[in-house]
Amino acid sequence: MKKRKIPMRRDILTNEMRPKKALVRIVRNSDGEISLDPTGKKPGRGAYVSLDPVAVEQAKAKHLLDKTFGQRIDAEFYDELYAYVDHQKARQELFGDQG
Template sequence: MKQRKVPLRKDIVTGEMAPKKQLVRVVRNQDQEVSIDPTGKQSGRGAYISLDVKVAEKAKHEKTFDRVFGVKIDDQFYDDLIAYVDHQQARKELFDND
């Protein structure tokens, strides 16, 4: 059976390439609103970040998404992102026993 190609995306904080399933997409829509895209299918400009709390905290410290999307983003978004990444990381540790 033919092996499927694993889609890779670049983490904008670390600059490393990783499988898409190990990253979370953040999207800026036409109204310049930035949000977390858990489905990976929302329309707009997207950027990816690793499912790692330290990376999310580094993004908050460096205001990475402000720079990438060219808009001023509230600290509350970064706090929500850190909480989301922490939750997803915990889920992965619980349910990925492969």
């Protein structure tokens, strides 16, 4: 059986290459709105973040997403991102890889 290629993406918080399924996409649409993209299919400029709550906290402190997208991002978005990442990591630990 032919081995499938695993798509890799760069985590903007840790600057490491990881499998796409182990990351969550954040997207800025044409109106400049920033949102989570769990499906990975929303149109716009995307960036990938690992499922690491500690890295998200550090990103909030250093405003890393502000630099990546070139605009000010509210603290509420960082909180939403932290909650999502924390939930997904707990889910992954509980159920294992579901890929």
